[in-house]
Amino acid sequence: MGQPMHKLCWEQSIQVDHIICLECGQPLQLLSHRHLTRHSLTPTTYKRKYHIPQTQSLSSRSLRLRRQQLAICCRTSA
Ligand SMILES: [Zn+2]
Structure with a gap:
């Protein structure tokens, strides 16, 4: 099957159309x-678990926003 999902940071999980x-x-x-x-999660506990801001909506994003998030994502890991 695929790669382990925990290697994916949450910003990368939010794609343009999914x-x-x-x-x-x-x-x-x-x-x-x-x-x-x-x-056994709620939106609140899911976001807490993956360090997602509570203000972040759990839906697909526009390409523009995605690019901004990727830039942040790859600098703040570890
Ligand atoms: Zn699931």
């Missing part, structure tokens, strides 16, 4: 509360 669930690696249009309950 968001990848960091728990199961499934691409989704929207990381819904309903989906997160399968992992």
